[in-house]
Amino acid sequence: MMSTPLLDELLTEARPIWEAMTAHPFLRELATGHLPRERFDFWVQQDYRFVQDGLRFLALLIARAPDEELRRGLLDAAVAFRNELTIFEDYARQQGLQLEVEPTPVCLGYTSFLLATAATGSLGETLAVLWGAEKAYYDAWSTVRQALGLAEPYARWIENWTSPQFAAWVDWLGAQLVRWSSTAEYPTLRRAFLATARYEYLFWDMVYTGTTWPI
Ligand code: MP5
DSSP: OOOOHHHHHHHHHTHHHHHHHHTOHHHHHHHTTOSOHHHHHHHHHHHHHHHHHHHHHHHHHHHHOOSHHHHHHHHHHHHHHHHHHHHHHHHHHHHTOOOOOOOOHHHHHHHHHHHHHHHHSOHHHHHHHHHHHHHHHHHHHHHHHHHHOSOTTSHHHHHHHHSHHHHHHHHHHHHHHHHTOOGGGHHHHHHHHHHHHHHHHHHHHHHHHTOOOOO
Protein backbone atom coordinates (compact mmCIF):
# COMPACT_ATOMS: atom_id res chain seq x y z
CA MET A 1 0.00 0.00 0.00
CA MET A 2 1.12 3.47 -0.87
CA SER A 3 2.55 5.68 1.85
CA THR A 4 3.12 9.45 1.72
CA PRO A 5 3.33 12.05 4.51
CA LEU A 6 -0.26 13.22 3.88
CA LEU A 7 -1.81 9.75 3.77
CA ASP A 8 0.23 8.63 6.80
CA GLU A 9 -0.87 11.71 8.71
CA LEU A 10 -4.55 11.10 7.95
CA LEU A 11 -4.35 7.46 9.02
CA THR A 12 -2.32 8.23 12.14
CA GLU A 13 -4.78 10.81 13.35
CA ALA A 14 -7.71 8.47 12.73
CA ARG A 15 -5.97 5.40 14.23
CA PRO A 16 -8.18 4.91 17.35
CA ILE A 17 -11.43 4.96 15.36
CA TRP A 18 -9.83 2.97 12.52
CA GLU A 19 -8.75 0.21 14.90
CA ALA A 20 -12.18 0.17 16.55
CA MET A 21 -13.75 -0.10 13.09
CA THR A 22 -11.66 -3.06 11.84
CA ALA A 23 -12.14 -4.82 15.21
CA HIS A 24 -15.90 -4.20 15.30
CA PRO A 25 -17.93 -7.19 16.58
CA PHE A 26 -19.80 -7.31 13.24
CA LEU A 27 -16.54 -8.03 11.40
CA ARG A 28 -15.20 -10.31 14.17
CA GLU A 29 -18.36 -12.41 14.15
CA LEU A 30 -18.41 -12.45 10.35
CA ALA A 31 -14.79 -13.63 10.32
CA THR A 32 -15.46 -16.43 12.83
CA GLY A 33 -18.71 -17.58 11.25
CA HIS A 34 -20.81 -16.43 14.22
CA LEU A 35 -22.69 -13.54 12.68
CA PRO A 36 -26.46 -14.18 12.59
CA ARG A 37 -27.67 -14.27 8.98
CA GLU A 38 -30.31 -11.59 9.65
CA ARG A 39 -27.55 -9.14 10.70
CA PHE A 40 -25.66 -9.83 7.50
CA ASP A 41 -28.82 -9.39 5.45
CA PHE A 42 -29.45 -6.04 7.12
CA TRP A 43 -25.95 -4.96 6.06
CA VAL A 44 -26.71 -6.16 2.49
CA GLN A 45 -29.84 -4.00 2.36
CA GLN A 46 -28.20 -0.89 3.79
CA ASP A 47 -24.93 -1.19 1.89
CA TYR A 48 -26.86 -1.62 -1.35
CA ARG A 49 -28.39 1.80 -0.65
CA PHE A 50 -24.94 3.14 0.17
CA VAL A 51 -23.39 1.94 -3.11
CA GLN A 52 -26.31 3.34 -5.11
CA ASP A 53 -25.64 6.78 -3.60
CA GLY A 54 -21.90 6.13 -3.98
CA LEU A 55 -22.51 6.11 -7.74
CA ARG A 56 -24.21 9.52 -7.56
CA PHE A 57 -21.27 10.79 -5.49
CA LEU A 58 -18.82 9.51 -8.13
CA ALA A 59 -20.84 11.13 -10.91
CA LEU A 60 -20.59 14.51 -9.16
CA LEU A 61 -16.87 14.03 -8.69
CA ILE A 62 -16.35 13.02 -12.33
CA ALA A 63 -18.13 16.18 -13.44
CA ARG A 64 -15.68 18.24 -11.38
CA ALA A 65 -12.48 16.33 -12.26
CA PRO A 66 -9.99 18.80 -13.76
CA ASP A 67 -8.09 16.39 -15.99
CA GLU A 68 -8.47 13.31 -18.13
CA GLU A 69 -6.45 11.02 -15.85
CA LEU A 70 -8.72 11.66 -12.88
CA ARG A 71 -11.89 11.52 -14.99
CA ARG A 72 -11.01 8.18 -16.59
CA GLY A 73 -9.91 6.54 -13.35
CA LEU A 74 -13.18 7.57 -11.69
CA LEU A 75 -15.20 6.41 -14.70
CA ASP A 76 -13.62 2.96 -14.46
CA ALA A 77 -14.53 2.95 -10.78
CA ALA A 78 -18.13 3.88 -11.62
CA VAL A 79 -18.35 0.79 -13.84
CA ALA A 80 -16.94 -1.32 -10.99
CA PHE A 81 -19.53 0.16 -8.57
CA ARG A 82 -22.26 -0.64 -11.05
CA ASN A 83 -21.06 -4.25 -11.36
CA GLU A 84 -20.85 -4.47 -7.59
CA LEU A 85 -24.58 -3.83 -7.37
CA THR A 86 -25.16 -7.16 -9.11
CA ILE A 87 -23.38 -9.00 -6.24
CA PHE A 88 -26.03 -7.60 -3.90
CA GLU A 89 -28.85 -8.31 -6.36
CA ASP A 90 -27.75 -11.93 -6.97
CA TYR A 91 -27.54 -12.57 -3.24
CA ALA A 92 -30.92 -10.91 -2.59
CA ARG A 93 -32.54 -13.01 -5.32
CA GLN A 94 -31.09 -16.25 -3.91
CA GLN A 95 -32.17 -15.38 -0.36
CA GLY A 96 -35.52 -13.82 -1.24
CA LEU A 97 -34.31 -10.59 0.36
CA GLN A 98 -36.04 -7.27 -0.30
CA LEU A 99 -33.60 -4.56 -1.46
CA GLU A 100 -36.08 -1.70 -1.65
CA VAL A 101 -35.66 -0.54 1.93
CA GLU A 102 -35.51 2.85 3.58
CA PRO A 103 -32.00 3.97 4.56
CA THR A 104 -31.45 4.09 8.32
CA PRO A 105 -30.43 7.41 9.95
CA VAL A 106 -26.75 6.43 9.87
CA CYS A 107 -26.90 5.29 6.24
CA LEU A 108 -28.73 8.46 5.24
CA GLY A 109 -26.34 10.61 7.31
CA TYR A 110 -23.29 9.04 5.68
CA THR A 111 -24.58 9.25 2.11
CA SER A 112 -25.81 12.82 2.66
CA PHE A 113 -22.35 13.72 3.96
CA LEU A 114 -20.78 12.16 0.83
CA LEU A 115 -23.10 13.97 -1.57
CA ALA A 116 -22.78 17.31 0.26
CA THR A 117 -18.98 17.02 0.16
CA ALA A 118 -18.97 16.23 -3.58
CA ALA A 119 -21.34 19.14 -4.27
CA THR A 120 -19.82 21.83 -2.06
CA GLY A 121 -16.45 20.63 -0.68
CA SER A 122 -13.08 21.19 -2.31
CA LEU A 123 -11.74 18.61 -4.75
CA GLY A 124 -9.13 17.53 -2.17
CA GLU A 125 -11.78 17.13 0.51
CA THR A 126 -13.94 15.02 -1.78
CA LEU A 127 -10.99 12.78 -2.68
CA ALA A 128 -10.08 12.47 1.02
CA VAL A 129 -13.59 11.22 1.75
CA LEU A 130 -13.61 8.77 -1.16
CA TRP A 131 -10.13 7.45 -0.35
CA GLY A 132 -11.20 7.07 3.30
CA ALA A 133 -14.35 5.09 2.44
CA GLU A 134 -12.53 2.77 0.03
CA LYS A 135 -9.49 2.25 2.27
CA ALA A 136 -11.87 1.50 5.17
CA TYR A 137 -13.55 -1.27 3.18
CA TYR A 138 -10.21 -2.61 1.98
CA ASP A 139 -8.91 -2.82 5.56
CA ALA A 140 -12.19 -4.12 7.03
CA TRP A 141 -12.61 -6.92 4.49
CA SER A 142 -8.88 -7.76 4.62
CA THR A 143 -9.28 -8.64 8.30
CA VAL A 144 -12.19 -10.91 7.33
CA ARG A 145 -10.14 -12.51 4.56
CA GLN A 146 -7.20 -13.17 6.88
CA ALA A 147 -9.45 -15.20 9.16
CA LEU A 148 -11.84 -16.76 6.68
CA GLY A 149 -10.21 -16.85 3.25
CA LEU A 150 -12.80 -16.76 0.47
CA ALA A 151 -15.52 -18.64 2.35
CA GLU A 152 -19.16 -18.86 1.31
CA PRO A 153 -21.60 -17.20 1.50
CA TYR A 154 -19.32 -14.14 1.63
CA ALA A 155 -16.73 -15.02 -1.03
CA ARG A 156 -17.83 -12.53 -3.69
CA TRP A 157 -17.85 -9.63 -1.25
CA ILE A 158 -14.52 -10.61 0.32
CA GLU A 159 -12.97 -10.93 -3.14
CA ASN A 160 -14.52 -7.65 -4.32
CA TRP A 161 -12.89 -5.50 -1.62
CA THR A 162 -9.58 -7.37 -1.16
CA SER A 163 -8.57 -8.15 -4.76
CA PRO A 164 -5.28 -6.81 -6.17
CA GLN A 165 -7.38 -4.62 -8.53
CA PHE A 166 -9.22 -3.10 -5.60
CA ALA A 167 -5.92 -2.54 -3.73
CA ALA A 168 -4.55 -0.81 -6.87
CA TRP A 169 -7.66 1.42 -7.07
CA VAL A 170 -7.26 2.46 -3.41
CA ASP A 171 -3.58 3.25 -4.05
CA TRP A 172 -4.41 5.21 -7.19
CA LEU A 173 -7.03 7.21 -5.26
CA GLY A 174 -4.49 7.99 -2.53
CA ALA A 175 -2.10 9.27 -5.22
CA GLN A 176 -4.87 11.45 -6.70
CA LEU A 177 -5.62 12.87 -3.26
CA VAL A 178 -1.95 13.82 -2.84
CA ARG A 179 -1.85 15.24 -6.36
CA TRP A 180 -4.96 17.42 -6.01
CA SER A 181 -4.55 18.85 -2.51
CA SER A 182 -2.41 21.68 -1.23
CA THR A 183 -0.80 21.82 2.22
CA ALA A 184 -2.98 24.85 3.03
CA GLU A 185 -6.07 22.65 3.00
CA TYR A 186 -4.65 19.82 5.15
CA PRO A 187 -6.73 20.82 8.21
CA THR A 188 -9.92 20.57 6.11
CA LEU A 189 -8.81 17.23 4.68
CA ARG A 190 -8.10 15.89 8.17
CA ARG A 191 -11.60 16.82 9.34
CA ALA A 192 -13.22 15.26 6.27
CA PHE A 193 -11.16 12.07 6.61
CA LEU A 194 -11.91 11.74 10.32
CA ALA A 195 -15.65 12.21 9.71
CA THR A 196 -15.47 9.45 7.09
CA ALA A 197 -13.69 7.08 9.49
CA ARG A 198 -16.32 7.81 12.15
CA TYR A 199 -19.15 7.11 9.70
CA GLU A 200 -17.47 3.85 8.68
CA TYR A 201 -17.40 2.75 12.32
CA LEU A 202 -21.01 3.87 12.79
CA PHE A 203 -22.15 1.98 9.72
CA TRP A 204 -20.88 -1.37 11.08
CA ASP A 205 -22.35 -0.51 14.45
CA MET A 206 -25.71 0.41 12.94
CA VAL A 207 -26.02 -2.87 11.01
CA TYR A 208 -24.80 -4.88 14.03
CA THR A 209 -27.30 -3.32 16.41
CA GLY A 210 -30.08 -2.93 13.82
CA THR A 211 -30.44 0.75 14.70
CA THR A 212 -33.10 2.37 12.56
CA TRP A 213 -35.81 5.06 12.84
CA PRO A 214 -37.68 5.09 16.18
CA ILE A 215 -41.13 4.84 14.61
C1 MP5 B 1 -17.87 1.11 0.91
C2 MP5 B 1 -19.14 0.50 1.01
C3 MP5 B 1 -16.98 0.86 -0.26
N1 MP5 B 1 -19.62 -0.34 0.07
N2 MP5 B 1 -19.93 0.74 2.12
C4 MP5 B 1 -19.48 1.57 3.07
C5 MP5 B 1 -20.36 1.83 4.26
N3 MP5 B 1 -18.27 2.14 3.00
C6 MP5 B 1 -17.47 1.93 1.93
O1 MP5 B 1 -17.46 1.49 -1.41
P1 MP5 B 1 -17.61 0.63 -2.77
O2 MP5 B 1 -18.30 1.52 -3.72
O3 MP5 B 1 -18.47 -0.55 -2.42
O4 MP5 B 1 -16.24 0.20 -3.16
